[in-house]
Amino acid sequence: MHWFILKRLLIIPFLLLIFSVISFVLIQAPPGDFLTSYIAELAQGGTTIDQAQIDALRRQYGLDRPIYMQYLLWVGNLLQGDLGVSLEWRRANVELIGERLVLTLALTTASLIFTWAVAIPIGILSATRQYSALDYVFTVLNYIGLATPNFLLALVLMWIAFDRFGMTVTGLFSPEYAQAPWSWGRFVNLLQHLWLPMIVLGVAGTAQIARVVRANLLDELGKPYSEMARAKGLPEWKLVLKYPTRVAIAPVISTLGWYVPQLLSGGLVVSVVMSLPTIGPLLLRALIGQDMYLAGTIILIFCVLTVIGTLISDILLALLDPRIRMEGN
Amino acid sequence: MQQTPTVPEARAFAVRSRTDLGEPILSVRGLKTHFVMDEGTVRAVDGVSFDVHPGEVVGIVGESGCGKSVALKSVLRLIQKPGRIVAGEIMYRRPGRNGARPELELDLATLPPLGRRIRQIRGGDIALIPQEPMASFSPLHTIGDQIVEAIRLHDPMSVADARKLAIAKLREVGMPSPEQRFRAYSWQLSGGLRQRAIIAMALSCNPAILVADEPTTAIDVTTQAQVLQLLRVLQQEHGSAIVFITHDLGVIAQLADHVVVMYLGRVMEQGPVRSIFHTPRHPYTRALLQSVPSVHSEARVQLPTIAGGIPHPLYRPPGCPFHPRCPDAMPGTCDVRVPAMVDDGSGQPVACFLHHDVAEADDGA
Numbered sequence: 001m002h003w004f005i006l007k008r009l010l011i012i013p014f015l016l017l018i019f020s021v022i023s024f025v026l027i028q029a030p031p032g033d034f035l036t037s038y039i040a041e042l043a044q045g046g047t048t049i050d051q052a053q054i055d056a057l058r059r060q061y062g063l064d065r066p067i068y069m070q071y072l073l074w075v076g077n078l079l080q081g082d083l084g085v086s087l088e089w090r091r092a093n094v095e096l097i098g099e100r101l102v103l104t105l106a107l108t109t110a111s112l113i114f115t116w117a118v119a120i121p122i123g124i125l126s127a128t129r130q131y132s133a134l135d136y137v138f139t140v141l142n143y144i145g146l147a148t149p150n151f152l153l154a155l156v157l158m159w160i161a162f163d164r165f166g167m168t169v170t171g172l173f174s175p176e177y178a179q180a181p182w183s184w185g186r187f188v189n190l191l192q193h194l195w196l197p198m199i200v201l202g203v204a205g206t207a208q209i210a211r212v213v214r215a216n217l218l219d220e221l222g223k224p225y226s227e228m229a230r231a232k233g234l235p236e237w238k239l240v241l242k243y244p245t246r247v248a249i250a251p252v253i254s255t256l257g258w259y260v261p262q263l264l265s266g267g268l269v270v271s272v273v274m275s276l277p278t279i280g281p282l283l284l285r286a287l288i289g290q291d292m293y294l295a296g297t298i299i300l301i302f303c304v305l306t307v308i309g310t311l312i313s314d315i316l317l318a319l320l321d322p323r324i325r326m327e328g329n
Numbered sequence: 330m331q332q333t334p335t336v337p338e339a340r341a342f343a344v345r346s347r348t349d350l351g352e353p354i355l356s357v358r359g360l361k362t363h364f365v366m367d368e369g370t371v372r373a374v375d376g377v378s379f380d381v382h383p384g385e386v387v388g389i390v391g392e393s394g395c396g397k398s399v400a401l402k403s404v405l406r407l408i409q410k411p412g413r414i415v416a417g418e419i420m421y422r423r424p425g426r427n428g429a430r431p432e433l434e435l436d437l438a439t440l441p442p443l444g445r446r447i448r449q450i451r452g453g454d455i456a457l458i459p460q461e462p463m464a465s466f467s468p469l470h471t472i473g474d475q476i477v478e479a480i481r482l483h484d485p486m487s488v489a490d491a492r493k494l495a496i497a498k499l500r501e502v503g504m505p506s507p508e509q510r511f512r513a514y515s516w517q518l519s520g521g522l523r524q525r526a527i528i529a530m531a532l533s534c535n536p537a538i539l540v541a542d543e544p545t546t547a548i549d550v551t552t553q554a555q556v557l558q559l560l561r562v563l564q565q566e567h568g569s570a571i572v573f574i575t576h577d578l579g580v581i582a583q584l585a586d587h588v589v590v591m592y593l594g595r596v597m598e599q600g601p602v603r604s605i606f607h608t609p610r611h612p613y614t615r616a617l618l619q620s621v622p623s624v625h626s627e628a629r630v631q632l633p634t635i636a637g638g639i640p641h642p643l644y645r646p647p648g649c650p651f652h653p654r655c656p657d658a659m660p661g662t663c664d665v666r667v668p669a670m671v672d673d674g675s676g677q678p679v680a681c682f683l684h685h686d687v688a689e690a691d692d693g694a
């Protein structure tokens with residue numbers, strides 16, 4: 001088990017190196033650089049600047065150096081714990097990312113817990129009562145959940161909340177807490193706002209995972225070890241939970257690592273629609289403005305989170321399945 | 330060169346006569362288990378009757394798909410949807426101590442399949458040795474954990490005591506270093522050892538009946554012989570009855586006291602092992618015996634094809650199920666009426682119009 005974890009920890013630096021190169025290259029891929037889009041923006045506002053000013057700015061931002069130097073500079077600073085400065089906002093990336101990252105993580109964790117807590121029991125109930133009325137109800141709900149775009153769900157729920165209860169359910173805080181420093185009151189306020197985006201973001205995943213659990217469990221329930229447990233005289237519900245469910249949820253756990261990036265892209269529209277102060281809209285803005293150090297840093301942070309998520313899911317899988325645990329022994 | 334197998338005069342295990350064995354502990358009567366599906370109804374078991382006496386070894390033989398597994402799973406009430414027991418009774422009489430009157434008499438066919446009473450019988454009174462020992466342990470739990478669970482389901486005791494008992498059982502079935510194997514996972518054991526572990530689990534609650542579904546098909550020939558030997562020795566020590574399914578007439582000849590011959594969900598003939606081998610009465614039994622290449626053939630040999638194929642399970646023939654393949658079929662009789670199982674007093678009942686003229690009352694309805 002220790003060996004198992006150690007092996008995975010050792011790979012992480014290599015993964016991050018590769019990710020950093022890829023994300024940097026991708027950000028640089030569109031033609032032009034930050035200044036090109038900056039000048040275009042100024043021009044729209046009616047301001048023009050002459051070539052001397054542009055060259056001065058380009059030097060100031062280091063954009064005149066070769067690309068690999070820019071990359072090395074960025075990574076070198078990252079290694080020293082300096083996340084760099086946003087070209088557009090002219091503020092430290094840490095400041096810009098900090099709270100949005102915390103809120104994004106809170107939302108991700110909440111919707112992940114919601115997804116599993118709802119999907120796994122539904123999958124188990126559907127499988128053990130295959131073709132019952134309950135199973136059909138869940139099946140229909142699942143398809144609706146899968147087919148509804150989450151931003152649409154967000155709009156509908158916001159409209160219902162406003163129309164029926166007179167509530168405005170956008171954002172993650174009430175106005176009085178939005179800019180306030182962290183306090184107990186702010187935390188409670190966050191929880192009061194978190195549940196709606198949590199459901200909106202979790203519904204599609206819930207439907208998907210419930211289907212996966214149902215299909216896997218049906219498979220496992222037909223296996224000889226399930227029948228053997230029944231032949232021992234084990235009560236059905238104990239049997240289901242102890243034996244086949246443990247096998248059936250393994251694929252669900254293995255998706256933990258992708259959950260973070262999936263939410264980043266899938267949740268973006270929802271974040272915009274619901275005005276959530278999460279990291280998605282910030283990344284979008286940075287990409288449009290070719291604010292490369294901000295965008296690169298955000299993407300790299302998500303790579304780190306994905307790697308951590310995968311590590312956690314690997315460890316959970318190893319705890320679940322001795323064959324994985326003993327691999328390499 | 331074909332040769333009819335025989336029951337050796339001096340078997341390793343003496344054949345037991347039913348007259349010495351007292352009342353049956355299990356009486357299956359007119360059992361019908363059907364699978365109702367969109368494509369039609371598969372009458373997997375369609376009127377099966379047999380008895381099991383205390384301490385007796387009953388062998389069930391028949392070609393693949395004739396309903397052997399479904400019949401035994403029905404006894405344990407393990408048939409899942411879309412299968413259902415549609416008729417018949419399964420009387421179980423739990424033997425009292427010292428041969429006293431049965432302390433429990435119960436028709437298993439009437440019990441709810443998930444209820445407490447059938448769960449007490451399963452594993453406690455009637456234990457299963459499954460067809461696929463390889464896949465019958467959960468790969469995520471240790472062997473010991475699963476045996477301890479079986480013990481404590483039927484005999485409330487501390488985990489420590491159950492553990493001691495489980496290790497003792499593993500030792501009894503010849504598991505080398507049982508303390509270590511107790512902590513092992515099934516996939517860490519060889520096929521033969523896994524089979525022994527399954528047997529240890531089945532024996533752990535001292536069941537009155539062991540139900541073994543082709544206990545040796547999945548393991549190599551040498552191990553097969555050892556496992557069968559072991560089963561029989563354990564059975565003699567514990568006095569439990571065994572009902573086992575096999576394709577292998579050689580195994581039947583060596584181990585069984587009583588033989589049940591099945592075809593297409595029905596019993597064709599049954600009787601003491603010597604009578605079945607030496608004076609088979611049903612054309613199907615004769616065909617089976619003749620089709621065995623040699624007595625000393627590899628133990629794993631499957632029943633070879635008898636002339637003609639087995640009908641599709643959805644389209645069973647009317648009349649005697651064997652008539653399309655039967656060399657003695659009598660047109661006008663065998664293809665119209667279903668022969669009933671009749672015992673003329675010889676203790677070898679047979680379902681064939683060559684021997685009597687009694688038809689089933691509810692002809693194929």
Ligand SMILES: Nc1ncnc2c1ncn2[C@@H]1O[C@H](COP(=O)(O)OP(=O)(O)OP(=O)(O)O)[C@@H](O)[C@H]1O
Nearest residue numbers: 364371373392393394395396397398399400412642
């Ligand atoms: N779950 C099921 N659904 C539909 N039909 C089934 C099901 N289980 C068994 N059957 C049918 O019941 C019949 C008897 O099957 P069974 O498994 O009892 O045969 P068997 O005699 O044990 O064969 P084998 O020697 O190959 O194990 C077969 O025709 C099979 O198609």
Ligand code: SF4
Nearest residue numbers: 649652655663681682
């Ligand atoms: S009843 Fe007729 S068809 Fe069936 S086995 Fe006997 S002789 Fe053959």
Ligand SMILES: [Mg+2]
Nearest residue numbers: 397398460542
């Ligand atoms: Mg079978």
